Amino acid sequence: MQIYLPIAEVSVNAFLLLGLGGIVGVLSGMFGVGGGFLMTPLLFFIGIPPAVAVATEANQIVASSFSGVLAHFKRRTVDFKMGGVLLIGGLAGAALGVQLFKALKEIGQVELLVSLCYVVFLGVIGTLMFIESLNAIRRSKRPGPPPKRTRHTWVHGLPLKMRFRASNLYISAIPPVMVGFVVGILAAIMGVGGGFIMVPAMIYLLGMPTKVVVGTSLFQIIFVTAFTTLMHATQNYTVDMALAVLLLLGGVVGAQIGTRIGIKLKAEQLRILLALMVLAVCGKLLFDLVVTPSELYTLGSGGH
Amino acid sequence: MRGVWIIAAALLALGSGLGASERVVSGLSQNRVAITANFDGSEILVFGAVGREAPAPVEDGPLDVIVEVTGPSNPVTVRRKERVLGIWANRDAVDVNLAPSFYSLATTGPLDEVISPAEQLRYGVGTDQVVRVAGPPPEVADTSSFTDALVRIRTRDGLYSESGEGVELTEETLFRTDIALPANLVEGDYRTRIFLARGGEVVDVSERVIAVRKSGLERWIYNLAHEQPLLYGLLSLAVALLAGWGASEAFRLLRR
Structure with missing residues (x-):
């Protein structure tokens, strides 16, 4: 069934959109990532104009994250205090990111820089997570002395210390704000929620227990992407409600299924799966950058 | 379809008895296209007749009909990728000031045979004429490869089409053609021009507008x-x- 999207001004198959939303929703619920890093490139691929894809995807992530976080509320696996601190940085970062996106678009290099951003971030994070999870699995198989619970790094030496009860942490507020800020910038530029950067940053940089990471990540993603949606809607008029509704109908159902799959898997398994997926997307994007494209020319809306 | 011919014949009766030696009288099956949620493209029938008060001036060459539909024009930036440090990146860019979002040209024969290059230029007919660059940046020498790319990409997307056999002409009097509007249509006024040409020279033009609106x-x-x-x-x-x-x-x- 073809459907004409009023803002994107293209006609696409409604079931294709529902299906894409569903698959990405499952991943979203499983890993606590918004799924935008998969969905945004997929939307480009099916012919949605990039500006509409980025803005609408932000709107869709609000829905799937909200659906996912409700399950976490009930299990009390959301650290609201940590989420709030991350959010302060996140909103500031997103505001800056939207401006950066505009500037890049004007010089015609936005796609390349977005792709390079993806390759670098996905590559580094994927590799680190993969090695870490492999080591964790090896350790759990070989009985021995358990690894030290609290690592004392430079993060713990900073001022403005706060107690995060749900995360069982007593750390400075500066690192979470910085993490939120960086993720906020990337979220706005790359049209993603930023969970794929946020989740590893929470685990490895802030030392949060895996149990609360997914819920807290989803919690703050809702606000950052809601803010991004409003910015795009009021400045660029690029949020397509019809597209968003179709994606999120599939997405919210998928997120519920994903959350339940996620509970059944062990943390190490979850991390290794996420690492593999991140690496796969990274590889695909790198391949597209290096291999000779079939059409060397691209059309963009007028004016540089 | 018979109804169409009846309307055409009626138009013919109306058109005859007026000034020029050969006139084109045309009609559209619809002059409004409503883009609704399940819009999946549309087809418009352009039909008409040739009105004459004297016998057809066959000595001036064969009669041809050209039907052109042009969508709203927007400036487009065409970018070309080049390999930089092993990565394909956008390098040269050309701003195409005038490029219709939709362009369909149907004729009774190959374009260069039915209408002379001078007349093509004069009336701005053909993709070479409608896709134009006003002030090319000096560092890009081959702007034509950029406009060619634009036409190629839009043809692939079903937005541009040129058909040398699209118009059916019966007895040098009645003509008809179907214009396929794709699903990825942009809102606006689509200018429809119907040219009557004899021996490569334009004899008469009839202009109509198809209003494409979201609804x-x-x-x-x-x-x-x-x-x-x-x-x-x-x-x-x-x-x-x-x-x-x-x-x-x-x-x-x-x-x-």
């Missing part, structure tokens, strides 16, 4: 997004939160 829900969403962007943004968020909550509740009930 119903599509119209409402588009207007709201542009006129009340903040309200629209908040509404989008409300829909998102409602859908998220709805799915969560539905699954909670399902598990019981």
